[in-house]
Amino acid sequence: xxxxxxxxxxIVSADVVGWSRLMGADEAGTHAALKSHREEMIxxxxxxxxxRVVSTAGDSLLIEFASAVCAVECAIAVQRLMVARTSSEPxxxxxxxxxxxxxxxxxxxxTTYLVTV
Numbered sequence: 873x874x875x876x877x878x879x880x881x882x883i884v885s886a887d888v889v890g891w892s893r894l895m896g897a898d899e900a901g902t903h904a905a906l907k908s909h910r911e912e913m914i915x916x917x918x919x920x921x922x923x924r925v926v927s928t929a930g931d932s933l934l935i936e937f938a939s940a941v942c943a944v945e946c947a948i949a950v951q952r953l954m955v956a957r958t959s960s961e962p963x964x965x966x967x968x969x970x971x972x973x974x975x976x977x978x979x980x981x982x983t984t985y986l987v988t989v
Contacts, residue, residue, distance in 0.1 A: 877980040882943035886971045888931035890959045921946035
């Protein structure tokens with residue numbers, strides 16, 4: 873039996889600008905750079921802002937926050953840190969994130985199992 877619960881959440885959606893171009897130019901290097909940014913900086917900022925990474929796929933991140941303020945502060949921190957981290961790289965090789973924030977209800981699927989003995 874499935875029940876639907878709802879809660880208010882701030883959702884951050886981020887992806888890399890020009891991902892296909894970057895991967896076409898240097899697949900291994902681009903993948904390694906993104907992995908490094910996530911492990912060394914992004915995950916820390918998300919945790920610091922009490923967020924939770926819900927999903928990752930390729931160049932995208934979906935992050936949930938209980939607070940819109942925390943979501944915005946985390947997004948700003950990530951953008952500033954990315955500028956600092958990549959400023960010495962050639963402009964056409966930099967990883968730049970496009971980030972959107974949405975505040976709304978999310979649905980949680982709760983599955984209950986009935987077991988008869």
